[in-house]
Amino acid sequence: MGTQRNGFKKEHFILSVDVGTTSIRGHVYDKEAKIRGSYITQVVPLFPEVGHVEMDPDALWKGFITVVKGAVQDAGVQMRQIEALGISSQRSTFTTWDRKTGVPYHNFISWQDQRAADLVKSWNRSCTMSAIHGVMKVLYFLSRQKRLLAASLIVFSPQHVTFRLVWVLTHYKQVRQAVAEGNCCFGTIDTWLLFKLTKGQVHATDYSNASSTGIFDSYQMCWSGLLCSLLSLPLSIFPKVENTGHDFGSTDQSIFGVSIPIMSVMADQQAAMFGECCFDVGDVKITMGTGTFMDINTGSKPHTSVAGLYPLVGWKIGSEVVYLAEGNSADTGTAIKWAQNLELFSDVMETSDMAYSVSDSDGVCFVPSFSGLQAPLNDPKACASLMGLKPTTTKSHLVRAILESVAFRNKQLYETMLKETRIPITKIRVDGGVSANDFVMQLTADLFGRKVARRQHHEMSCLGAAFVAGLGAGYWRSQGELKKLHSPDRVFLPQVVPKGGADSRNREYIPVLQSWERGLRRSMNWYSKP
Secondary structure, eight states: OOOEETTEEOOOEEEEEEEOSSEEEEEEEOTTOOEEEEEEEEOOOBOSSTTOOEEOHHHHHHHHHHHHHHHHHHHTOOGGGEEEEEEEEOSSOEEEEETTTOOBSSOEEOTTOOTTHHHHHHHHTSHHHHHHHHHHHHHHHHHOOHHHHHHHHOOOOTTSHHHHHHHHHHHOHHHHHHHHTTOEEEEEHHHHHHHHHTTTSOOEEEHHHHHTSSSEETTTTEEOHHHHHHHTOOGGGSOEEEOSBOOOOBOOHHHHSSOOBEEEEEEHHHHHHHHTTOOSTTEEEEEESSSEEEEEEEETSOOOOSSSOEEEEEEEETTEEEEEEEEEETTHHHHHHHHHHTTSOSOGGGHHHHHHTSSSOTTOEEEOOBTBBOTTTOBTTOOOEEEOOOTTOOHHHHHHHHHHHHHHHHHHHHHHHHHHHOOOOOEEEEESGGGGOHHHHHHHHHHHTSOEEEOSOSOHHHHHHHHHHHHHTTSSOOHHHHHHTOOOOEEEOOOOOGGGOTTHHHHHHHHHHHHHHHHHHHHTTOOOOO
16 A cells, blocks of 8 residues: 555555536545545636636646645645546636647637637538538438438537637637647647646547547547548647546656656546446436536447437546437526525525425526527527516525426436437436535436435546546556445435325426426527627
């Protein structure tokens, strides 16, 4: 267990950092996967103009360093006791920088940024896309290759890097110049951190992060030459794609005083999936944070979707690749934060009691689409709305309607997933800050008609990256060993109301769900160009 020093054994640890949308948090884990020390700092988003969401790369870098040092200090251990570092990060947030100096050409452009929404829309409607869809359908008909079917159904989304990168190349002359000189690096947050941690030695990412950009071909497991030539994206700027569990190099000694091996970089939702030990086909995890992300393990094959579920690489460890299909809803935590800013409540923990204090939402329905609606509706122009307000409406009714909308979106994603993948669901695990809300958890279990398990730790992305790093460093031996380390869940069972039979609870909610769906439709296509 580490080296003999001064006659006694020094314990070793795994350090993992999760760079999220609102915070950077770091945890030091021991052999039992218990957290021995933590540190958290806020991420400050920048809104330079309407619809633009950015982050300062240098502030992010400084925040990362602070968190690493803070977590190790909080654990009361020394840097040299850290056996490996794992990094999990939000996906599809990117910047470009100078290969020689490491200076960024612009701020990070966030996955929430809408600057390319119109570009996306016009491409999705273009003759070129119709032609590609047509050709791919014919090729699929002749060859029956799943990836051609996927290509015949592809629609672009503003959440993917693709068109935000097109936007950057169109608007920033400096970036075009650097590309021409072969001096431009593109990278998501993980790639930028690797570059900085190794003092420019490493320009790399892993399969989970690459597959989340929308520019990666998950069938061929490489950057998509077809897409790049179609959109004139230069392949030269992209990082090398490595396994999720890989020795990415060590941190430069000048940063932390010792050099620490970086043994995993992982996209946050895939990391949460790994942290939840959803290693088997049919395992589902739902992360309810700033947004809701629902992922199902589809095994060794990418899932080809018709309704906007996205085929992702979950992780690649050794020669084994695990694929996921994912649906998401962008504004879960955002909606709750917004309600708090309006002072509908002071402490998030009281929202569950407020919702239970009234028997229903008094006909109020809330549509949580501050940044459009995702699968299966896929409408970036939808607006957030509150409908059915009456003079009798109280704060508790509003809070209940907001929490109900979170569970209703869960139900929508879940139904889409069942219909689309046709994979029997083995288990459902929920994490993320919003999962602490018992009302949302119970209603989700009722609507699914399934047992839903919640972890004691809500921060699974950090744990997932730590697990992968620890496996790579030989700190843990196998996925089987990791399953045994899991802390017990709180389980929510669908509640049955005796007189109505097995799914009466579900039936009770059908009219509410239907009027909510009507509200959704009325919120759609609200923001049209003047």
